[in-house]
Amino acid sequence: MIEITINKPFDLKSTLECGQAFRYIQESDDSYTVILKDRVINVLLKDNVLQVTSSNYDDLENIVINYFDLNRDYEAINEFIKNSDSKMIDIVDSCTGFKNLNQDPFEVIISFMISINNGVSSISKSINLIAERFGTELEFNGKTYYLFPDSNMLKDVAASDLRECKLGFRDINVYEYIQKVNNGEEDINKYFNLSSNDAMIEFQKNRGIGPKVASCVLMMGYGKLDVFPIDVWVKRAFKYIYDTDNVNEITNITNDLFKEYSGIAIQYMFHYMRNIKEEV
DNA sequence: CCCCAGGTCGTCA
DNA sequence: TGACGACATGGG
Numbered sequence: 001m002i003e004i005t006i007n008k009p010f011d012l013k014s015t016l017e018c019g020q021a022f023r024y025i026q027e028s029d030d031s032y033t034v035i036l037k038d039r040v041i042n043v044l045l046k047d048n049v050l051q052v053t054s055s056n057y058d059d060l061e062n063i064v065i066n067y068f069d070l071n072r073d074y075e076a077i078n079e080f081i082k083n084s085d086s087k088m089i090d091i092v093d094s095c096t097g098f099k100n101l102n103q104d105p106f107e108v109i110i111s112f113m114i115s116i117n118n119g120v121s122s123i124s125k126s127i128n129l130i131a132e133r134f135g136t137e138l139e140f141n142g143k144t145y146y147l148f149p150d151s152n153m154l155k156d157v158a159a160s161d162l163r164e165c166k167l168g169f170r171d172i173n174v175y176e177y178i179q180k181v182n183n184g185e186e187d188i189n190k191y192f193n194l195s196s197n198d199a200m201i202e203f204q205k206n207r208g209i210g211p212k213v214a215s216c217v218l219m220m221g222y223g224k225l226d227v228f229p230i231d232v233w234v235k236r237a238f239k240y241i242y243d244t245d246n247v248n249e250i251t252n253i254t255n256d257l258f259k260e261y262s263g264i265a266i267q268y269m270f271h272y273m274r275n276i277k278e279e280v
Numbered sequence: 281c282c283c284c285a286g287g288t289c290g291t292c293a
Numbered sequence: 294t295g296a297c298g299a300c301a302t303g304g305g
Binding site for chain 2: 019112115116117118119120121122123170173207208209210211212213216229230231232233234270274
């Protein structure tokens with residue numbers, strides 16, 4: 001086991017359970033088992049110490065710190081957002097300790113393509129089925145886990161295989177995307193180097209990737225915090241806070257107020273609306 | 281049975 | 294541009 005001292009607010013539960021991650025298990029001791037790109041970890045937050053066990057200890061501390069985005073100065077970001085609009089003070093304070101996870105881009109792309117018009121439990125089920133059929137098996141704490149496969153491991157997968165993983169009508173979109181990655185037509189690393197605007201445009205040239213999927217992928221897979229998804233929950237938040245649910249107005253207000261941290265501000269609104277103001 | 285799920289796409293005005 | 298229905302599948 002390794003221990004990582006956390007000297008800033010960190011809400012492990014809401015960070016994992018807010019809808020950005022699909023492959024975690026809450027254990028009976030309130031620890032979480034999380035399947036990362038190349039290993040399985042178990043994390044338990046005790047006071048200000050994160051206790052981590054893993055199937056692989058190579059560079060584990062750096063990998064965990066990067067995954068949970070623990071080196072970023074969220075206190076400064078939160079102050080910036082609150083100073084941008086006093087209406088955000090309560091919302092930001094209700095999300096203290098939330099982090100934007102840094103996840104594997106390929107897995108995030110496929111996961112959010114599957115998320116289209118789908119429920120969280122069905123999304124997780126499909127992702128797990130793909131991992132079980134095509135990913136690498138490994139043992140951890142006496143249990144069997146399956147890593148999510150990389151694009152090369154999926155090169156011979158047929159659309160019908162994906163349909164068997166319960167992707168429904170999304171199977172052809174995912175199939176086409178995997179083909180493009182494997183034949184070199186699509187380079188998933190290029191998005192790291194593109195501006196957020198260009199990356200949004202490029203991503204949406206792929207069938208099955210619209211503005212919602214593209215923005216989620218760029219936030220969670222590429223660490224771009226100036227992009228933001230607008231979904232039904234964000235619209236509800238804007239109706240409540242700014243009295244509009246028009247997408248163009250939401251985009252303009254968000255960019256004007258929150259600038260390079262728009263994605264974080266929108267995540268806070270999403271989380272606030274979904275989990276805290278449940279009966280409004 | 282009907283409706284919805286962190287949408288996207290094609291179609292028709 | 295902008296509105297509208299279809300799309301597989303599982304759960305309430």
